[in-house]
Amino acid sequence: MISHARAPGKIILLGEHFVVHGNPALAAALDRGVEAEASADSEDLIVSKDLGLECPIWSPSGQLEPVAAALQKLMRDRSLRGVKVSLKSSIPVSAGLGSSAASSVAALAAVANYFGVTVSHDTLYNLGMVSERLVHGNPSGVDVYVAVQGGMVYFKGRDRRVLSLGQRYPVMVACTGVERNTGELVSRVGAFKDRSPSLYRTLAKASEKLVEDCRKALLKGNAGVIPASMNFHQQALKTMGVSSPQLDGLVREARLAGFAGAKLTGAGGGGCIVAWPDTTGFEAAFSRFHSKHPNSFTSYIPSEGVTTWQTPS
Ligand code: PMV
Numbered sequence: 001m002i003s004h005a006r007a008p009g010k011i012i013l014l015g016e017h018f019v020v021h022g023n024p025a026l027a028a029a030l031d032r033g034v035e036a037e038a039s040a041d042s043e044d045l046i047v048s049k050d051l052g053l054e055c056p057i058w059s060p061s062g063q064l065e066p067v068a069a070a071l072q073k074l075m076r077d078r079s080l081r082g083v084k085v086s087l088k089s090s091i092p093v094s095a096g097l098g099s100s101a102a103s104s105v106a107a108l109a110a111v112a113n114y115f116g117v118t119v120s121h122d123t124l125y126n127l128g129m130v131s132e133r134l135v136h137g138n139p140s141g142v143d144v145y146v147a148v149q150g151g152m153v154y155f156k157g158r159d160r161r162v163l164s165l166g167q168r169y170p171v172m173v174a175c176t177g178v179e180r181n182t183g184e185l186v187s188r189v190g191a192f193k194d195r196s197p198s199l200y201r202t203l204a205k206a207s208e209k210l211v212e213d214c215r216k217a218l219l220k221g222n223a224g225v226i227p228a229s230m231n232f233h234q235q236a237l238k239t240m241g242v243s244s245p246q247l248d249g250l251v252r253e254a255r256l257a258g259f260a261g262a263k264l265t266g267a268g269g270g271g272c273i274v275a276w277p278d279t280t281g282f283e284a285a286f287s288r289f290h291s292k293h294p295n296s297f298t299s300y301i302p303s304e305g306v307t308t309w310q311t312p313s
Contacts, residue, residue: 001039001114001310001311001312001313002037002038002039002114002310002311002312002313003037003038003039003110003111003113003114003308003309003310004035004036004037004038004110004113004308004309004310004311005035005036005038005105005106005107005108005109005110005113005306005307005308006033006034006035006036006106006306006307007033007034007036007101007102007103007105007106007109007147007148007305007306008029008030008031008032008033008098008102008146008147008150008303008304008305008306009029009030009032009033009034009091009097009098009099009102009147010027010028010029010030010097010098010101010102010142010143010146010147011027011028011030011097011171011173011265011266011272011274011299011301012025012026012027012096012142012265012266012274013025013026013027013028013152013214013226013230013265013274013301014026014207014210014211014214014226014229014230014233015027015155015207015211015233016233016237016264016265016266016267016268017185017186017189017237017240017242017267017268018203018204018207018208019140019142019155019156020138020139020140020186020189021189021193021204022156022157023156023204023207023208023211024154024155024156024159024208024211024212024215025140025142025154025155025156025211026152026153026154026155026211026214026215026218027142027143027145027146027152027153027155028146028151028152028153028171028301028302028303029146029147029149029150029151029152029153029301029302029303029304029305030091030097030098030173030299030301030303031299031300031301031303032090032091032097032297032299033089033090033091033098033102033106033147034087034088034089034090034091034099034102034103034105034106035087035088035089035090035106036085036086036087036088036103036106036107036109036110036111037085037086037088037110038083038084038085038107038110038111038113038114039083039084039086039114039313040082040083040084040313041082041083041084042082043056043084044056044057044058044075044081044082044083044084045057045083045084045085046060046064046067046068046071046084046085046086046087046107047084047085047086047087048063048064048086048087048103049086049087049088050087050088050089050093051063051064051093055067055068056068057071057072057075057083058072065134066100066104066130066131066132066134066135067087067100067103067104067107067131069130069131069134070104070107070108070127070128070130070131071085071107071108071111073127073130074108074111074112074117074119074127075111078115078117080111080115080117083111083114083115085107085110085111087103087106087107089102089103092175092272093179094179094180094181094270094271095175095179095266095270095271095272096180096182096264096265096266096267096268096270096271096272097173097265097266097271097272098143098146098147098266100131100132100135100143101128101131101132101143101144101146101147102143102147103131104127104128104130104131104132104144104147105124105128105144105147105148105306106147106306108124108127108128109124109306109308110308112124113308113310121148121149121305124148124306125141125144125145125148128144128147128148129141129144131144132144135182135183136181136182136183136186137183137186138183138186140155141155141160142155145160146305147305147306148305148306149162149305150162150302150303150304150305150306151163151165151302151304151305152165152218152301152302153302154211154215163215163218163219164219165218165219165221165302166221167221168300168301168302168303169223169276169300169301170277170282170286170298170299170300170301171274171275171276171298171299171300171301172254172259172274172275172277172282172285172286172289172296172297172298173265173272173273173274173275173296173297173298173299174250174254174272174273174275174289174293174295174296174297175271175272175273175295175296176244176246176247176250176270176271176272176273177270177295178244178246178269178270178271179270179271180267180268180269180270180271181267181269182266182267184269185242185267185268185269186267188240188241188242188269189240189241189242192240192241199239200240203236203239203240206232206236207232207233207236210225210229210232210233211229213225213229214226214229223276224279226261226276227259227260227261227276227278228260228261229261230261230262230263230274230276231261231262231263233263234251234262234263234264237263237264237268242264242267242268242269243264243268244268244269244270246270247264247268247270247271247273250262250273250293251263251264251273251275253289253292253293254273254275254285254289257285257286257288257289258277258278258280258284258285258288259275259276259277259278259285259289260276260277260278260279261275261276262274262275262276275289282298286298
């Protein structure tokens with residue numbers, strides 16, 4: 001028998017970086033993510049098809065070490081042995097779309113399912129955070145929360161909720177192709193906060209107000225407030241030094257193509273942008289942008305959280 005799990009990637013619609021310092025963020029699961037397949041193997045291995053890497057769970061090194069650390073915790077506490085977990089991602093890695101959180105959550109869920117161990121969403125979140133803390137020192141947890149729960153998520157410290165929305169919204173994601181280091185960018189914002197405390201406070205306060213307004217509006221089925229809030233956040237993130245010329249260029253082109261809101265998503269410095277259509281529609285704007293950037297893609301948000309299933313071997 002083979003156990004499978006799929007966990008979604010994410011976009012942060014509003015509030016990245018501020019969320020690390022206790023402010024709220026809105027994030028949503030993408031309809032793409034990471035699939036994990038767990039099967040019998042005496043070696044206890046992780047295989048990444050995308051990275052072309054193989055890593056022993058009990059003596060890991062390199063890029064798969066965070067996933068191995070989370071699996072070690074799951075398996076050691078329950079004396080589980082004899083599995084190989086293979087990962088395949090449909091989102092780019094190190095691009096701000098939550099591939100590391102989706103990888104660990106999918107791997108954990110597939111391995112737990114393979115051994116017939118029931119793990120709650122809270123346990124999956126806590127185990128996923130073991131991995132995320134190795135990826136960067138001070139994670140808010142929003143990526144792992146979305147990978148587990150799916151949905152549109154309001155996240156502020158320990159106040160974490162999936163918002164119940166009446167509809168799904170199309171967004172466009174476009175990537176710079178530039179990989180970046182989340183920990184370094186989180187430190188950059190920390191340094192900005194220390195250097196310019198009053199400006200940081202002003203930006204954080206405005207961000208908080210917009211996130212709260214958008215949360216309330218979305219719950220009433222009114223998405224009209226989202227694009228302007230996204231545009232404000234792009235400016236704020238740029239001011240704090242985490243945008244880049246490539247990100248600014250994609251944001252500009254998305255706006256010219258007809259998207260009403262566009263901003264970097266995730267840590268910035270490289271990675272991707274997310275764009276939101278105006279009321280005249282998604283398709284025309286997307287096809288204008290896509291003709292110049294064929295790697296851009298559409299995702300419907302929000303999508304479901306981690307799921308598991310089995311197939312015969
Ligand atoms: O780029 P990512 O997927 O690592 O997202 C990071 C989001 C931050 O707010 C910058 C960090 C965090 O832990 O929330």
